[in-house]
Amino acid sequence: MAPGGWQIALIIIRAALVAATTAVLRDLSKQSRRGSSPAALRRPGWCTLKAVATGDAPDPADPRDPRGLRGDAPLLDAWLRFTAQADEGKLAPMCVPGHKQRHDLVGPVVAGDAALYGGLDTIKHADTLRQEAERRAAQLWGADWCRFSVAGSTHGNQALALAIGSPGQEIIVTRSLHRSLLLGLVLAGLHPVWVTPAVDPASGLPEAVSMKTVRAALASHPGACAVYLGDPSYVGSYGDLAGHAAAAHEAGVPLLVDAAWAAHLGFHPDLPPHALAAGADAMVTSAHKALPAYTQGALVLARTGRLDAARLDRAFEATHTTSPAGTIMASIDASRALLARDGQELCGRLLRVVAAAKDRLRQVPGLRVLDGPGVEPGKLVVLLAGTGADGHAVERDLINAGSPVEMADRDTIVPIVTLADDEGTVAWFADALAAAVERHRAAPRTPVPAMAWAVTPQQALPPREAFFAPNETVSATAATGRISAELVAPYPPGIPVLAPGEIITGAALSALRAALAEGGRIAYAADPSLATFQVVAGE
Numbered sequence: 096m097a098p099g100g101w102q103i104a105l106i107i108i109r110a111a112l113v114a115a116t117t118a119v120l121r122d123l124s125k126q127s128r129r130g131s132s133p134a135a136l137r138r139p140g141w142c143t144l145k146a147v148a149t150g151d152a153p154d155p156a157d158p159r160d161p162r163g164l165r166g167d168a169p170l171l172d173a174w175l176r177f178t179a180q181a182d183e184g185k186l187a188p189m190c191v192p193g194h195k196q197r198h199d200l201v202g203p204v205v206a207g208d209a210a211l212y213g214g215l216d217t218i219k220h221a222d223t224l225r226q227e228a229e230r231r232a233a234q235l236w237g238a239d240w241c242r243f244s245v246a247g248s249t250h251g252n253q254a255l256a257l258a259i260g261s262p263g264q265e266i267i268v269t270r271s272l273h274r275s276l277l278l279g280l281v282l283a284g285l286h287p288v289w290v291t292p293a294v295d296p297a298s299g300l301p302e303a304v305s306m307k308t309v310r311a312a313l314a315s316h317p318g319a320c321a322v323y324l325g326d327p328s329y330v331g332s333y334g335d336l337a338g339h340a341a342a343a344h345e346a347g348v349p350l351l352v353d354a355a356w357a358a359h360l361g362f363h364p365d366l367p368p369h370a371l372a373a374g375a376d377a378m379v380t381s382a383h384k385a386l387p388a389y390t391q392g393a394l395v396l397a398r399t400g401r402l403d404a405a406r407l408d409r410a411f412e413a414t415h416t417t418s419p420a421g422t423i424m425a426s427i428d429a430s431r432a433l434l435a436r437d438g439q440e441l442c443g444r445l446l447r448v449v450a451a452a453k454d455r456l457r458q459v460p461g462l463r464v465l466d467g468p469g470v471e472p473g474k475l476v477v478l479l480a481g482t483g484a485d486g487h488a489v490e491r492d493l494i495n496a497g498s499p500v501e502m503a504d505r506d507t508i509v510p511i512v513t514l515a516d517d518e519g520t521v522a523w524f525a526d527a528l529a530a531a532v533e534r535h536r537a538a539p540r541t542p543v544p545a546m547a548w549a550v551t552p553q554q555a556l557p558p559r560e561a562f563f564a565p566n567e568t569v570s571a572t573a574a575t576g577r578i579s580a581e582l583v584a585p586y587p588p589g590i591p592v593l594a595p596g597e598i599i600t601g602a603a604l605s606a607l608r609a610a611l612a613e614g615g616r617i618a619y620a621a622d623p624s625l626a627t628f629q630v631v632a633g634e
């Protein structure tokens with residue numbers, strides 16, 4: 096190498112060493128600011144936390160608030176302030192969470208975590224902040240009462256079950272309900288009067304529960320305390336909620352709706368109205384499903400004409416954590432602010448990308464999509480039977496391609512498309528799905544409805560009684576004809592094929608075995624191999 100070349104090489108090496116040393120020093124200083132060196136703390140926590148309550152001017156250029164939502168989202172605003180202070184090493188919290196904003200113990204897995212109480216605001220003032228965020232959500236959905244849950248629609252369903260009637264009272268409920276509501280009935284001691292949806296033979300999927308069915312149940316069970324429907328269904332079929340509300344109200348009872356998948360409904364003229372707008376008295380919805388909120392974020396919304404606000408609060412608190420994650424709460428608040436401001440535009444894009452994906456998939460010979468009246472247009476449900484492809488094999492290919500779907504059984508694939516998807520992601524997914532179908536194409540078949548959609552249970556004991564009854568474990572053969580003490584649900588969709596108090600029929604057993612043999616996940620069973628079952632002892 097020429098002397099000039101050595102000099103240049105030395106300059107480059109020296110520059111690289113300086114850059115590396117600077118980076119290490121920067122990292123060390125950041126590390127110490129995150130709590131490893133108390134000397135590095137510039138200010139103790141509580142004085143800076145006060146800024147949350149008094150409200151400094153938000154920074155419009157904060158890249159952590161890309162759409163500038165904080166001005167209309169008090170919990171998001173508080174989260175942005177708190178986490179900025181934590182990152183700058185300005186906090187020395189002497190309250191939970193126990194990671195104390197340090198990332199040198201379990202690592203960045205706790206990054207961004209902030210408690211509602213003692214994080215987003217001081218323990219004594221956080222409720223005021225929370226109530227303001229919930230008030231804004233109530234206003235958006237036209238409710239009188241709203242609570243943010245950090246435990247999903249699971250908690251919301253259980254809260255509503257505890258908010259109505261009294262133990263021993265009947266309640267009219269969709270049998271294709273999610274397991275969370277069934278366990279809500281166990282908690283509340285309510286006795287279900289089941290109403291079942293019709294199953295469309297062409298798709299093997301459930302339609303909405305009909306008005307006729309609910310009216311008949313109301314007429315034959317005048318002591319029922321409420322009607323509780325899942326609408327839209329897991330596959331997006333929706334019914335006449337205004338008609339159901341009118342029927343329930345004529346009978347003097349409230350209509351409650353599990354709308355876990357439908358937080359976006361009502362925010363575009365081409366979407367059906369949300370449950371409260373249709374006349375329901377309460378609804379539960381997962382902000383982490385249809386909206387861009389943190390996992391577990393959910394809302395419970397109610398009108399207080401037929402429901403009591405204090406009882407709703409009591410019921411909600413009964414099974415909610417006393418340490419709600421402020422990060423989840425803030426993401427619900429941010430999603431609400433986004434929906435309020437940009438909901439129509441984002442729902443419009445959702446409708447466009449889903450319609451385009453449906454058009455693309457219809458071009459694949461034999462492939463169908465669920466569509467038409469009574470099907471939520473933002474939902475994409477793909478019907479494989481005409482292609483002969485097995486949904487589990489197609490799902491495996493999609494997982495390998497980095498696109499896990501929400502549900503797949505032999506005949507059906509349910510991808511979830513949300514406000515976060517755009518033309519590019521959904522078009523890419525539709526192509527990947529079409530290619531996977533081609534790889535697994537086989538002889539067309541007739542779809543077989545999954546048992547979960549079509550359960551017609553033989554109820555021998557109320558769910559609560561069976562849940563708490565002495566039980567024994569017996570072989571599957573001996574279990575046939577006995578009363579189930581446990582809840583068994585292929586998941587997804589999480590609809591119990593067997594529930595506490597129901598007779599274990601041969602049909603239920605073979606449906607569960609078929610789901611298992613196909614590669615489905617059998618959730619909540621004490622013995623997921625289905626070799627044994629827990630049954631009520633001596634019955």
Ligand SMILES: Cc1ncc(COP(=O)(O)O)c(C=O)c1O
Binds near residue numbers: 391
């Ligand atoms: C109809 C229905 N209700 C409630 C839930 C529970 O929702 P979460 O997962 O938010 O607890 C689900 C979950 O998939 C569901 O499908």
